[in-house]
Amino acid sequence: MEKITVTVNELAILLGVSNTTIYTMTRKGEIPYARLRGKIIFHKPTIENWLINGATKNNKTVEEVK
Template sequence: MKQYLKLELLVEIPDDLEIELVNPLQAAKNIIVDPDKKMTMSVDELAEELQISNTTIYTMVRRNEIPHKKVRGRILFHRATIEEWLMNIE
């Protein structure tokens, strides 16, 4: 049996502040995917897009420094995951 916990957040908001509450599930549906771009990239494609060498990509994969998946021996990169990863690099 699944149990759920409902949390309420009470925040005092100044009268002059305009806010818009967004449902995260609804916001996810509004993401626009560019149909001209593939969802996954190969090592060559990622290296070209990031303007670094294939060797650097392979080294990062070997050290687990970049998010990737191996599918039947091929190394693939999910475009959205790579974009998020790039925004969060320290």
């Protein structure tokens, strides 16, 4: 089974940015994410949709998408 979530480090590699950039984007609400026991994770289909739709700043968290 393929993973449906990625970590900060994995997403940074996929997007070609630093981990710091990913943390800054989550803090500013610029990218959809979830927290699991304090760890920031990203739902791959949500991130793909976010990218397809132009990676706008007006994003909902994963919980709001459900």
